[in-house]
Each structure stands twice: as C-alpha cells, then as structure tokens.
Amino acid sequence: MDMRRIIVAAIGVAAGVALGQHADGQHSQTPHAAAIQPARAEDPSANWPWKKYFATGQTLAPVTGLKQGDEAFEVRDSAKHVLGWVFRTDRVSPVVKGRNAEIGVMVALGKDGEIAGVEVIENHETPAYFRRLTGAFYHQFVGHAVSAPSSDIDAVTGATISSRAVIEDVFQSAAELLKVVRPADPQT
Numbered sequence: 169m170d171m172r173r174i175i176v177a178a179i180g181v182a183a184g185v186a187l188g189q190h191a192d193g194q195h196s197q198t199p200h201a202a203a204i205q206p207a208r209a210e211d212p213s214a215n216w217p218w219k220k221y222f223a224t225g226q227t228l229a230p231v232t233g234l235k236q237g238d239e240a241f242e243v244r245d246s247a248k249h250v251l252g253w254v255f256r257t258d259r260v261s262p263v264v265k266g267r268n269a270e271i272g273v274m275v276a277l278g279k280d281g282e283i284a285g286v287e288v289i290e291n292h293e294t295p296a297y298f299r300r301l302t303g304a305f306y307h308q309f310v311g312h313a314v315s316a317p318s319s320d321i322d323a324v325t326g327a328t329i330s331s332r333a334v335i336e337d338v339f340q341s342a343a344e345l346l347k348v349v350r351p352a353d354p355q356t
Contacts, residue, residue: 218243218254221276221284225251233348235261240345243276252278253345256289257337261344264337267329268292277342281350283309286338293330300327301334314342 219225228241231253240255257264258272272290277283286309291298301324308321318339324331 216254216256216274216289217287218274218276221254222251228254231255231345231349234345238344242349250279252276252284253349255341255345257334257341258290260341262340264333264340266291266293266333267297268294271330271334271337273334273338275338275342277314277345281314281346283312283314283338283342285310286334288334291330293327297327298330300324301331305331309338314339314346 218228222243224245225243226246227244227248229244231240231242234240238261239259240253243251243254245251254274254276256272256274258270263270269292271288271293274287274289275283276285286306288301305322305324312320318335321335323335
C-alpha cells in the first residue's frame with residue numbers, strides 16, 4: 169500500500185514537471201513545449217495583444233510548414249487577406265536563452281517583413297535586471313526590417329544578456345518564419 173502511494177506521488181510530480189509547474193506552485197515554460205505537449209490551452213487571439221498591431225485584423229490562422237513543435241499565426245482581415253503574422257519567440261525556432269531561460273516575446277510581423285511590435289509575454293529573468301528593458305528598448309524594433317542588421321538595436325546596460333537574447337530571438341525567429349511564409353518572393 170505504501171508503494172502505491174509513492175508511485176502515485178511520483179506520477180503527480182512528473183506530470184507537474186511536464187506541465188512546467190514547480191513544487192512551489194511557480195510555472196515555467198520549457199523550450200518549445202509543443203514538441204512535448206501537442207495541444208496548447210492558450211488561445212492567442214484572446215491572450216496575446218496582437219490586435220493593437222493589426223487594427224483591421226479579425227482572425228488568426230495557424231501557419232503551416234513550420235518545424236515540428238513551432239507555432240505561428242497569420243493575421244487576416246475580414247476579407248481573409250493576410251496582413252502579417254504573429255508568434256511567440258519561444259514557440260518558433262531557434263531556441264535563444266536569456267540569463268535564466270528562454271524569453272517569450274510576442275512579435276507582430278507585417279507582410280513587408282518589418283516588425284510592427286514586440287511584447288514580452290513570459291520571462292524567468294531576474295526581475296531587478298529585466299525591468300531595465302523599458303518601452304524605449306522595445307520601440308527600437310518597430311519598423312525595423314527583419315533583413316536589416318539586428319546590431320542596429322541597442323542592448324540595455326545592466327541587462328545585457330537578457331536584452332541581447334530578446335534581440336537575437338526576435339530577429340532569428342522572424343527570419344525563420346519568413347523563410348516559410350515568403351519562400352520565393354521576399355517582396356510578397
């Protein structure tokens with residue numbers, strides 16, 4: 169009987185770890201959790217602030233052709249025309265880690281290949297350092313072409329590792345997405 173309780177407890181702990189829950193109730197995002205968990209409970213249309221970057225956007229549709237475990241969405245208007253794409257950097261390859269873990273940044277990417285906006289959705293960085301990444305840091309991305317050098321974006325002193333990780337992750341994952349959604353003609 170005691171052995172059954174131990175097994176049940178071990179299964180419960182393993183399930184909590186697989187779901188990213190620590191014993192203290194904290195949650196973490198494992199890199200590309202979709203590879204481990206095929207279905208996501210999160211609805212990006214409800215939980216991501218994508219509509220402020222696509223004013224006429226009405227619906228999201230999954231992007232097909234991505235690497236297994238990656239996830240991104242087409243933003244469509246009421247006539248079903250694609251306006252751009254939205255994704256989280258921690259859900260599109262490659263994996264780029266900050267000081268402590270991968271940082272989940274929502275990226276709104278226009279059809280022209282320019283970044284419409286970025287917002288941190290999830291991070292596990294040290295708060296005292298990460299809060300140094302202010303609106304001025306994030307505003308540097310707006311209107312910046314993914315094809316332009318990411319070195320044009322300045323890292324933040326005192327949060328260098330985290331800010332460089334955000335920069336690298338936004339540009340690398342956006343470039344990977346564009347290879348899928350605009351493979352033949354980069355001007356489409």
